[in-house]
Amino acid sequence: MKPSQTPDRSEGDPPGRRGRPPEPICETAGAAHRSWLEPVRSRLEASGLTLDDLVSRSGYSKTRLSELLRGKGYYPGWEITYSVVRALDIPVGPLRRLWTAAAVEARKDTDWIRSRILDVQPPGPEHQPVAHLGLTQAMWRPYTAYAQAFLQTERRARQVVAETFDILWLTWDEATGSPDTPRHAWQLLRSRVLARAPRRPDGRPDLRAAAFSTAVLADLPDLADRLARVDVLARFFDAVAGLPPDQMDVTVLRYLCATDPDAVPGVVGLSPAVTHTLDHHARGALDRLRPDFDTQE
Secondary structure: OOOOOOOOOOOOOOOOOOOOOOOOOOOOOOHHHHHHHHHHHHHHHHHOOOHHHHHHHHOOOHHHHHHHHHOOOOOOOHHHHHHHHHHOOOOHHHHHHHHHHHHHHOOOOHHHHHHHHHOOOOOOOOOOOHHHHHHHHHHHHHHHHHHHHHHOOHHHHHHHHHHHHHHHHHOHHHHHHOOOHHHHHHHHHHHHHHHHOOEOOOOOEOOHHHHHHOHHHHHOOOHHHHHHHHHHHHHHHHHHOOOOHHHHHHHHHHHHOOOOOOOHHHHHOOOHHHHHHHHHHHHHHHHHHOOOOOOOO
């Protein structure tokens, strides 16, 4: 039996006001937790529903729902999360995957996660938007290469890319309502990657470790040559991390991920002319900062 479905009025609510919007997300909520909590809060705001409405639709008390929407206290079980998801008509599949990843982030063990999911009747089949599926298939590989440049391991890169596409599914109306959906998707990916990337003391993402995985090293059989080249590459990628965001993205894709130059505009969601200009300015800046590295290689 769920908690009482009778809406309660918080102390201090003025007469005639049915509820207040949830307070901001707690600072203790992790990045994975926020990945599903932020879209849920956005959907609640867009729906026009109040916490009282959510109480009557979900069957949970206002206190528990308020804590869930703020990311406060213990990590919420799937049952209460699912009740909010259904009340707001949010796609269940991508939200559950995000909830699971955040449960791992919250150090919940596999048995806890599995038992919480089994507490809820599985939903029926969901239809992924065709355009979202197409974007996922087209961008999975370049997105993963970009993420791996910052996060180093393919496993971490794939996790962040999967998270990005699940968030994109949850917010697909917002994505398709933006001036440019591919650009919207790329900026979402970049934000998720950089939120997890290691940082230099000055706040820049730390790309120096990428020097060890650069393909150009494979052609150098001599260890001394390799070490010397790693030093050059590490300084080069450190300089790349200091470029403006769009220049950094184009440079990472072209010179670290070896993305075909003709494909880069479609990946970052910019026109070929703008992408070419970004590349030109980035190479000029890098030539001044690191003249010992040739971006034409």
